[in-house]
Amino acid sequence: MYLLATVDSISRSYWLFKSEPQEFSYADLAGAPDSTARWDGIRNYQARNFLRDEVKKGDWVFIYHSSIKEPGVFGLGEIVSEQPYADPTALDARSPYFDPVSFNKGISRWVSVDVKAIAPFKNSVLLREIKASPAMKDFLLLKKGNRLSVFPVMENYAKWILAQGKPDF
DNA sequence: GCCAACGTTGGC
DNA sequence: GCCAACGTTGGC
Numbered sequence: 378m379y380l381l382a383t384v385d386s387i388s389r390s391y392w393l394f395k396s397e398p399q400e401f402s403y404a405d406l407a408g409a410p411d412s413t414a415r416w417d418g419i420r421n422y423q424a425r426n427f428l429r430d431e432v433k434k435g436d437w438v439f440i441y442h443s444s445i446k447e448p449g450v451f452g453l454g455e456i457v458s459e460q461p462y463a464d465p466t467a468l469d470a471r472s473p474y475f476d477p478v479s480f481n482k483g484i485s486r487w488v489s490v491d492v493k494a495i496a497p498f499k500n501s502v503l504l505r506e507i508k509a510s511p512a513m514k515d516f517l518l519l520k521k522g523n524r525l526s527v528f529p530v531m532e533n534y535a536k537w538i539l540a541q542g543k544p545d546f
Numbered sequence: 547g548c549c550a551a552c553g554t555t556g557g558c
Numbered sequence: 559g560c561c562a563a564c565g566t567t568g569g570c
Contacts, residue, residue, distance in 0.1 A: 443567080448569075504569080523551095524567050
C-alpha cells in the first residue's frame with residue numbers, strides 16, 4: 378500500500394517503458410508472481426544506458442503499449458531491483474532476444490531491471506489524447522522519429538499523465 | 547501492409 | 559572513418 382503522503386515526499390524519477398502488449402502487457406505484469414517481472418529484450422544502446430546508469434529502485438514507470446490500434450499508457454510500475462543486471466536473454470539461443478555478439482563474448486552487453494505493477498490506470502492515457510494536449514506538446518514521446526523504448530519523463534509530464542490516468546492504488 | 551525515421555553493420 | 563545497404567520501430 379502506497380500512502381498518498383509519500384508521493385510528494387519521496388524523490389523519484391519517472392520513466393516510460395514501451396512494450397507491445399501482444400508480447401508483454403501491463404496485465405501480464407500485474408498477473409506475474411508478486412506482480413513483478415524482468416524487463417528484458419532492450420537492444421538499443423541509448424535505452425540500455427538509461428537502464429544501466431539512471432533508472433533507480435523506487436522510480437516509477439509508465440507502461441506504454443505500442444503497435445496497437447490505440448497506443449497509450451495503461452498502468453504504473455515501480456523499479457524494484459536494487460541494481461541493473463545483465464540481461465540473460467542475450468545469451469539464450471532459444472530467446473527471441475538472443476544476441477550473437479554477447480554470446481560470442483560470453484557476457485551480455487544488455488541490461489535488465491525488475492518492474493512491479495503497482496497500479497493500473499482507471500483511465501488509459503492514449504497517444505491521441507497526449508497529442509491533443511498543449512501541456513504535453515514537448516513531451517519526448519511526441520518528438521518526431523522517437524523510437525526509444527526507455528526514456529525519462531520530466532516531472533510535469535509525469536504529473537499530467539498521473540492526473541489523467543488516475544492510477545488505482 | 548505501408549513507409550518514414552532511425553540504428554546497425556560491414557566493405558573499403 | 560565514411561557511408562550504402564539493410565534491419566527495426568511504430569504510427570497510420
